[in-house]
Amino acid sequence: MVKIAIFQMRSGIDPAANAAALVVAVEQAAAGGAAMLFTPEMSGLLDSNRERAGAVVRSEDEDEVLAAVGDAARANNIWVHLGSLALREGGGKLVNRGFVIDAAGDVAARYDKMHLFDVDLPTGESWRESAVYQAGDEAVVVRGTPVGSLGLTICYDLRFPAIFERLGEAGAEVIAVPAAFTVPTGEAHWHVLLRARAIEAGLFVVAAAQSGRHDDGRATFGHSLVVDPWGEVMVDGGEGEQLLFAEIDLERIAEVRSRIPVMKHRRDIPMVSD
Template sequence: MVRIALYQSRTGIDPEASAGALASAVEEAASGGAAMLFTPEMSGVLDGNRDRVARNVRAEADDRVLATVGEAALRHGIWVHLGSLALRDEGGEKLVNRGFVIDDRGEIRGRYDKIHLFDVDLPTGESWRESASYRGGKSSVVVRGTPVGDLGLAICYDLRFPALFERLSEAGAQVISVPAAFTVPTGMAHWHTLLRARAIEAGLFVIAAAQCGEHADGRRTFGHSLVVDPWGEVLADGGERNGLIFAELDLARIEEVRSRIPVLSHRRAIGPVVN
């Protein structure tokens, strides 16, 4: 069994405050016996004001939140999946939405740039254009040898694209992490269903640390950080409160479920549609 922790946060517009809160979460997770902590999408700054974001966002090498979490991971001897940070793209004018896997020595073991960008108009009147500020990633990522085994990385809106999860499972992922900042309307409609479906389809664990509540920029996020096992059972649900939740993963459950319904070995290449 592997004990993990998920940090359900209400990230605001001040990266210094976020860095302090994350350092405390790392300490609390380690004190609670977790081998690895998972944090949400946009763990450093969550802000819809582009001008303010531009003043607060740094390149990876200069990001104080990333440095603080690395220092805390080393100090407390725990791995961290820092769900994502808004960072300046060293190779272009836009930002990147980048997640990090940090080991218990404070070293970065993997990076993932969110591939699918959230450009939608919701019936509530909410409108989001992530591509206006962010560059999408191009590569899927599996980080080998973490405390939860081989860890596939996704971020928020990626959840709606099962081909990514198929690619990660075929690459050997035993767990896929989906840090998120889901809106309330989409969360109420689809969050639990999509996460359970992705776990069932791939026959693996899905861990989804989420943002929660009303944020400093006025937006509201859904919360309900989830841990889902390969059979689709919800092992932990963070509800609507901020703070840590803990869960135990039995990685042997993956082989048990896959032996009952061997979907990975049954996958076939699909030819073109015939009219």
């Protein structure tokens, strides 16, 4: 049994303020007995104003949020899954990159968001992540974390079951889904998709979410979830910024998979078309 913490956050447009909030969350998570803290997508900066955001986005080596969280992890002897940061990389576009930071404060793994959110919603909201971000091209499983083998995804990846299937096949026991879901899509799909992904892969899903009205005017859905391999919701953060705790028993995975051995029954499906 391992205790984890989930920071349901309301990131703003000031990286320094976001870094300070994350450091407090790291300290409180460690004080609460958690071995690992999970934070949302865009923990360091949430700003739809490209010009304003562009003035404060840095490279990985220069990012103050990553440095502050690494220092806090080391000082408090706790692992952190830093859901994602907007970072400059070589070339004209940014990357949306998640990090696993170990208890020594070192980066144990990185993952760049593979699926980019390009949609026009019925509410009139329009998002074109591909105009700003470069998509990643590799799935990542991190071995030896406090929650065993941890698979990494980010937000919109949730709608693509193939990545969860591949992470499960690669031995993931927990899959992280840091997110900044819009309210309309969250109300319609958040719970059902997260429960489905956990059931399909027969593992735990930890989804740290952004929540509330942000400085740039957008609203995010919240409801950070921890879902077990049977699809049961163990934690639901509802709305508002808060720190949540859950206990994960990895033995539950074998128990569920023995009842419905989906992984053993999976087959390649040939396609026939007229």
